Amino acid sequence: MQYRNGQRLPPDAVGVPARLSVNPRARRLSIRIDGRAGEAVLVAPSERGLAQAVAFARTKADWMRQRLAERPDSAPLEPGAVVPLYGRPTRLVSTGGAGAARLIDGPDGPFIQSGGEGEAFSRRVQNLFRRLARQVLLERTEQHLRTLGQRPVTVSIADTRSRWGSCSPHNRTIRYSWRVIMAPPAVADYLAAHEVAHLVHADHSPAYWSVVQRLVGDHRPFRKWLRDNGPALHAVGR
Structure with missing residues (x-):
């Protein structure tokens, strides 16, 4: 499968909702959790490395699910807060x-x-x-x-x-x-x-x-x- 920068993956692809990101400054594959969007971000130094990032993420499915589950509740800006x-x-x-x-x-x-x-x-x-x-x-x-x-x-x-x-x-x-x-x-x-x-x-x-x-x-x-x-x-x- 051909992956591209910015592509969003369904939960069944790596275990959680995920987004692909190319960062030329990155020195290795990495995963970060975007709590605001409720998804994992799979980072690779180049678009060619996105397939490897997806494969790596599949080995971290439990970790990603746990991190997403730990997201803090929303805190509205309202009187009394x-x-x-x-x-x-x-x-x-x-x-x-x-x-x-x-x-x-x-x-x-x-x-x-x-x-x-x-x-x-x-x-x-x-x-x-x-x-x-x-x-x-x-x-x-x-x-x-x-x-x-x-x-x-x-x-x-x-x-x-x-x-x-x-x-x-x-x-x-x-x-x-x-x-x-x-x-x-x-x-x-x-x-x-x-x-x-x-x-x-x-x-x-x-x-x-x-x-x-x-x-x-x-x-x-x-x-x-x-x-x-x-x-x-x-x-x-x-």
Whole structure:
């Protein structure tokens, strides 16, 4: 069978719903779980390697089913909910009316106050998260660019399905997931360093990781934090 990049496989092909992905930066076959989409992503360095990725995934069917079953429940952005922001639990409070969402430091801790009802309330809170993410990530990106003596880049904020960020060195653009603003500030700083370092090395070679280490020190705790807590962040607002 001929497989192609982006192709979706039915559950009976590898044991779970799956999507094929070609990543030229990948150094080996791998599987990651896209909790938001409810599927496994089978990654190969080239389209020719996708058949091997499918065969490899068939040997990991039990593991993939277990990981998908462990996905956290959705966490809607609604009044009364508590969601993370900068790594701290933050309450969502409705004010009625149509006011924009605002972050307030109250005597009992931070909370977000917003107008709107239903989807309108959720959208206002998410817009606030996007604004905060852009502010923080732009500042950290510029700092890491200065450290490496790199020229400015164009930064955009998106809601990606699984990746926390991406860098396109050829057109000097970096895209971040707004959801990283829910993580502790040091994790967001690591993400900015991770993407800026790709302007120096496009791969994940030892030379690349040495650049990341120059920017943030030991990066392993931050990577582990995202692996352990990422699914919960992707469940927010679902």
